[in-house]
Amino acid sequence: MHKLREVQTAALGGLLFFALTRPCPAIAEEAGTSGKLLLTGGVSQVEGAAGGGLTPWAVIGGYGTRDQVGANAFYTRVNLPDYHLDDAGVMVGLYDRVELSYAQQRFNTEDVGTALGLGHGFTFRQDVVGVKVRLFGDAVLEQDSWLPQVSVGAQYKKNNQDAIVKFVGARRSQGTDYYIDATKLFLAQSLLVNATVRFTKANQIGILGFGGDKHNGYQAELEGSVAYLLSRQWAIGAEYRMKPDNLGIAREDDWYDAFVAWAPSKHVSLTVAYADLGNIVIKDHQRGLYASVQVGF
Template identity: 50%
Template sequence: MKHRPPPILLAVAALALASGPARADTGKLLLTGGVSTIAGSAGGGLTPWAVIGSNATEGEMGVSAHATRAATQDYGLTGYGVALGLHDRVELSLARQDFDASPAIALNGIAPFGVTPGQHIKMDVLGIKLRVAGDAVLDSDSWMPQIAVGLEHKRVRPGSIGSVLDFLGTKTSGTDVYVSATKLLLAQSVLVNGTLRYTNANQNGLLGFGSAAPGKNSRSLQPEFSVAYLVSKNLAVGAEYRFKPNNLQALGAAAGLGAALREDDWKDIFVAWAPSKNLSLTLAYVDLGRIVPGITNNRRQTGYYLSAQVAF
């Protein structure tokens, strides 16, 4: 049976399309509004920035939509979503992720947990972001960054892998809270961003939230960093580094699994190209470290990330 988009996804899209004259027409400088993250908010591919998504500036309403595909040696992720920008002040976003876990499951055949072949883990992410200070473009000649606070509420549907999450003692929903500061240095053609996330998500939430003892169940603060260089007005290159909580490793060690449940930091090197004011394409080399290394022979998960965004 085909999965229909959640009603709220359709509602956000309909609201943006119905906004008519209020939609942004000229909008922001190319690429200064970021691209769509895997969670749907505006930023880099892996981490949110303080910028508000879409091309909308002050007094305008804008909308963006994205589709993403990432693949590593043992896993694949497909995602899509929409974001609504209100007056360059508030951003509402919704994204759906489909994580293909079947290759890794096939490697180890964890049948005792009732996991069936061809597993996909699905997760919905509802986000809201509020710009609380600064303006990345207008303050580009000062040291004042643009600052935003946001949250991402995530709900995962693990399918038959739910039995594994039960064993790990993880929850199937959780909320990340973050604050981002973005500094655009127009004269130097450089953008830098720092984000501090308060989270207990395992692998961004795809393996649930928290852990049974002796794993870590409480939230922790995790920093995330991005830097981008504007090669030209429509081309940027950059890198991201996202620290991750390692909630499950202690539980795995206590169960005699050693580092089989270890979680590593994420990083990427990306190229973003905007052939027009309404379209941007992002291609990245990603290194997601080891993802459940106990069933992937301890391989690092490296590969590509490709995302397309349309924004108005």
Template identity: 40%
Template sequence: MKKYLLVMICLLGAGFVSAAENRSRIIATGAATTIDGSAGGGIVPMAALSGYGAREESGGVAFASYVHVPDYTMSAVGGSWSWRNRVEFSLADQRLEHPTLSAALGVPLQDIRQSVAGVKVRLLGDILYSKWPQLSAGVMYKHNHDFTIPGAAGAKRDSDSEAYLAASKVFLGGAMGYNLLVNGVARYTRANQIGLVGFGGDKNDSRRWYAEASAGIFYNKHLLFGAEFKQKPDNLSFAGEDDWQTLFAAWFPNKKLALVAAYVDLGEVATLPNQDGWYLSVQGSF
């Protein structure tokens, strides 16, 4: 954890010397960064693109996130870059530490690493200014570098791609005078635990559509309170896979920095139940 806290501190420093304040989009419209690297919340992407660059500008972010639940910890670092508020390119490196599961299985392996590369395209609309929601389409390619435990659990492959459609809209004054954010996602995937336990399984080896959603209320232009929901596949007989939920607070003190803290409920993860805990993410924009 110390290594990732150090990365977070470096990102804080990077944020305060960035050029993000000179970009044209309004604060918080670049969203935070998901653990997969795309602009969004913590576990659910949004139609928004990262950074604050508008039509004639580019911009992006670097991020670090950390999740702690009773039997697992997960860290993610990476960044994204967006061109003219039209296309977003993202990269993330994830590491899941699972000492309890390793001890139960009698194996020395203590962590699983996964790399994620993504592209998101804004198709139409604007999250603030258009009558209809902003609509974006994304594709991700995920590669699991440590397939021993996923393979033993019944996963069919260590790499795969997935696609999603996201629709996002901020309704000005939409919740008792406060600005209301609503976001919905349809994801086409067969990832087990977002790919950290491989892809496909003995119960199902086909991609299917799954629903994700997030919503929040802006207390002011800097502070957002909300919740997320992520429907999950259940491909493995080895272990059930529960849907994920979060309750979060996101703080955007300026265009250079974003901080997110959340309560997370992951349910059962690889035979270990009641995996609820906390999440912290920091993002520096440039």
């Protein structure tokens, strides 16, 4: 266990070292903030990274360019038939190279908590600390190339219900996801495409712990997003996220959503989606409204 922790710490440190020591080409802008086009920094993903609602993108959050700093704060609510999720966090983008993020998720079991003997409205809380590093490419500026922007990232997650997640079969209440993103914006077609490969042990993104009686090793899961820019301020799209199925007691389904995002300015954006999260513990057909507000620069 201590060895795994050391490996995870070294990996996070290595990402930061790479980001801060690799030289960045200068662009013709003075140091400041808010140099990117509207919506090109994405919105806030449920684990705090810049991207879509369900999956991160390779873009660095905020509107700062390579000589600038950007930052966002967000609040997200997901209402399902038998549960709800409240999610809030902050993100800082450094010189279009490094992204640092923090999110706290509160998953309320409502009446299911009573059925499980936990009490009505029993809540799982999870803290997520993330880092993302742009390796190469520029999703917006390099329109004369098919090369996407590529980033790597890690998200360390800690659940506050250690005894309960272990009771249902999870091996640990904390863990780290690693991912690689490729994002390309085709401005002439007003189309953004993203693909992510995530290496994870998380059960329901960590709400039910990490690893289980069926699987306990890292598994590679695919995630994808497509967004169409209706205008400078409006985008529509869809996302898909594969998830591991580690627990014998609780089948886990892949996630889907269809979303609309509106950014009236660089300081605020609103996202509304219809999300299908499938089975969660003892309840099937968990489909409902996802709504998120983001403020920043």
